[in-house]
Amino acid sequence: MRTLILPGEKIKDGVFFSDCTYVENGQTYATVLGFVENERFTPLVGSYRPKRGDLVVGVVIDIKGTAGYLVDINTALFAFLPAVATKIPLKLGDIISAKVQEVGAGGEILLTEVKRLPKGKIIDFNVKRVPRLIGKNSSMLNTLIKGTKNRIVVGANGYVYLSGGNIPLALSLIRLVEKKAHKHGLTAEVERMIEKAQE
């Protein structure tokens, strides 16, 4: 059973730390709108909060001389990619996938393990529903890749990279997943839609 929780509402007695909660007098409260199912709190809204080790998709938006690059990864502050982390020089507007190496106390984000992605489409997906787009053992993502013949890279930051295949179909399917993220049996529905489109 799912219950809707509003900011400041008690999730349960006792302390447990997670994203989007805070603890006061030994009890845990929500800080954003979400729901509780099986004693787990799932936020419904909110922006991306970078964590160490996240795989993100980003766009190079500034070159800081020989030091490195500024990358837009859907956060309020741009991430910094040191030049030593890339073997090939990047250009403005290049789409990359990278790992978050470190998040500083002042909100600075350092990137590493960079891969440059070929020209493609980048779309903004609701961050809180990214797990649904990937699915259990990447089931949803694999269905989408197989069905639309696209190369799809899903960043933990909510940016999704698409290239090479049937982009309009992929777009409509991704928006469907975003809209119905909290519904059961979504992978089956996506499969049905892919079959329909192929006929």
Next chain:
Amino acid sequence: MENEIQLIKDGVRLDGRKPNELRPIKIKAGVLNEADGSAYIEWGGNKIIVGVYGPRPCIPKHEANPYRALIKARYMMTPFCSKEEHGRAGPSRRSIEISKVIRETFENVILSNLFPKTQIDIFIEVMQAQGGTRTASITAATVALIDAGIPMKDMVAAVSVGKAQGELLLDLSKEEDNYGEADVPIAITHRTKEIALLQMDGLLTREEFKKAIAMAKDACEKIHELQVKAIKEKYELLSENVLDMRS
């Protein structure tokens, strides 16, 4: 002047309300496409739209705080919002003051330390005013902030209490505010019942003041329910009845 306008007659106010009755309130969440979060409120004759953006990079950059996000509120009245002169658009003495108190109200509840060097913008446009716009703005801004997913410790609801012809009145209308004896806007957090905003214009005795706060607390409970309803209406559609909604 008191003889010119009779604000209360046989325990009924000008608009037919009882002394402790709120005006009808309607709130809608998520009315703007481009804002991160938004809300629209109709509170009696007040019509207010609120848009929330952020966290986003702090502009100008030198204002950025390395420890927390800045909260910026901008309360603005449209030139056509009331009978009085609000002439050209732009900040006035009054709107700067209200922006400040709204900002300070939300500094109490927003967890701004999670987003260093950024800012959170709350834009409030008053399209029609009929007394009590600052309390209505705070009520609507809370809904917009939740819609935007800004982490908050608590929800805030606000209402004004005042005095006219020696009687305490809840939720003052424009006439009661202009010709009454006192006006006390109060914002109260829902869970902790803390006072997030308290202003007073005019005079009240100590007993009246205590009674005013008690009246505001009761009214804020009712307003809170409407805020919750507004958010549920938006997110019920999203979840397509998968969520078990508590009524």
